[in-house]
Amino acid sequence: MTVPAKTIFVDQLISGQQFQDIFLVSKKVLAETKAGKPYLALALMDRSGEVEARVWDNAEHYETQAEEGHYVLVQAVAKPFREQMQLAISALQRVEDAAVDLADFLPTSARPLTEMALELEATLDAISDPALNKLLRTIFQGETLAKFQRAPAAKKMHHAYIGGLIEHTLSIIAMAHKAADHYRLIDRDMLVAGALLHDLAKIEEFDFSRPSFNYTDRGRLVGHLVLGVDLIRDAARQVPEIGAGQLDHLIHMVLSHHGQYAFGSPVLPMTPEAILLNQLDDIDAKMNFLQGLQAKMQGEGYQWSEYQRHLERYLYLRARGHEDEPRDDAANDPARLPTAEPPATRKKPPINQRQQTLF
Structure with a gap:
């Protein structure tokens, strides 16, 4: 099998995008719908991040191809699901380790x-x-x-x-x-x-x-x-x-x-x-x-993050698009930004374990 060079990364996915590319399987669960039909729930990753994926048809066949820690070539379409991107996979096949470039899958420090x-x-x-x-x-x-x-x-x-x-x-x-x-x-x-x-x-x-x-x-x-x-x-x-x-x-x-x-x-x-x-x-x-959260932000200005369970709070962060602009501390004071949605208006997910450290 001739494996194409990787061109689509997780952080580049666009809603409605149809593509074929290689990803690493980081998680795999063979589950069933309420009607009893098997489906495959995957987490796929590359150096830029991780995305959830689903195989709704022929799940049991593809389950043997998608082992955790191995690479797969997928045909998929990117779709929004519950405010996050998710891939609907129509076909996939195993790719041998020797056919991939590890640099595409191992995130590396920005410092040399x-x-x-x-x-x-x-x-x-x-x-x-x-x-x-x-x-x-x-x-x-x-x-x-x-x-x-x-x-x-x-x-x-x-x-x-x-x-x-x-x-x-x-x-x-x-x-x-x-x-x-x-x-x-x-x-x-x-x-x-x-x-x-x-x-x-x-x-x-x-x-x-x-x-x-x-x-x-x-x-x-x-x-x-x-x-x-x-x-x-x-x-x-x-x-x-x-x-x-x-x-x-x-x-x-x-x-x-x-x-x-x-x-x-x-x-x-x-x-x-x-x-x-x-x-x-x-x-x-x-x-x-926080820098990692900030790097994923789209648009401009201060924005609320999703609820961070391990820190038990929402986070109010300034998008990186403004990093090189002159600072106006009064104008950028979170308390003075009327367009921001206060965290109290969002539903807080349940906390099963209180943890306020990142160690």
């Missing part, structure tokens, strides 16, 4: 990876504490370093793309330096070391060798907090210069950086550096999530 690698090297050079520097150099090398530069920082919510982990880490470090300049009680080297290591074990928690990102068995069973402690202790055995107190402080930052027991931390942050790391981590995750 080579640029971030240089910034990471400069960050390590700036650690003045000899023991911490040697520990970090022992860790950030070889396969660990290579994976760190490619891993996502999350499966879906924030920095969920190749290079997301190093981008997230460097962003926190940039804020950490400003905070250490402002608050003199902060041990800068310890804060930066904690930032470098807090999510490092996500290189083991996630499988990012192919779309879509998923948890490894160890990731689900153990989690990146405990895996991170193991990684640090293993490296520390090669660095006799590191003191027991320093090591405990660093491990405490990793274990407590989610900030609350409810969010998976076995201990609460108890040092200035741990408290600050938790706050900076949360800020960066949420801001990256």
Whole structure:
């Protein structure tokens, strides 16, 4: 089979558009209508996003072609459904991995990876504490370093793309330096070391060798907090210069950086550096999530997002089309925009689980 090059991406879909193109199957359910007729519910993705899809005819036949984690060539028409785009598929067939370009399916950081690698090297050079520097150099090398530069920082919510982990880490470090300049009680080297290591074990928690990102068995069973402690202790055995107190402080930052027991931390942050790391981590995750929502906006001006269950709120964001225009803070004050629909007028969906972190 000759496979055409991919030309249509999820973020380019237009209502009524008929097309043929390749997508990755990220979810699959063979279900039944109320009348008992089988249909296939799919989630299809590429590097630009994910879209729901349905196969209403010959569902059982096509179900064997559409395995999760594999590529399919679909013939479909894009239709709006409940204010979201959905594909009605008339035919599909399996496409072999070798026939696709992975760059079409793996979202990647907007920051060049080579640029971030240089910034990471400069960050390590700036650690003045000899023991911490040697520990970090022992860790950030070889396969660990290579994976760190490619891993996502999350499966879906924030920095969920190749290079997301190093981008997230460097962003926190940039804020950490400003905070250490402002608050003199902060041990800068310890804060930066904690930032470098807090999510490092996500290189083991996630499988990012192919779309879509998923948890490894160890990731689900153990989690990146405990895996991170193991990684640090293993490296520390090669660095006799590191003191027991320093090591405990660093491990405490990793274990407590989610900030609350409810969010998976076995201990609460108890040092200035741990408290600050938790706050900076949360800020960066949420801001990256908001940037992702903003990037999907159409039109101009401030707009309300859909209800965000994990944050328990609607979000009022300014469309990116205005980023390069002169700012008029009074004119753009959300409280003074009469065209905006207040969230109170929208029906809030039920919340099955209260969660206000993006970790």
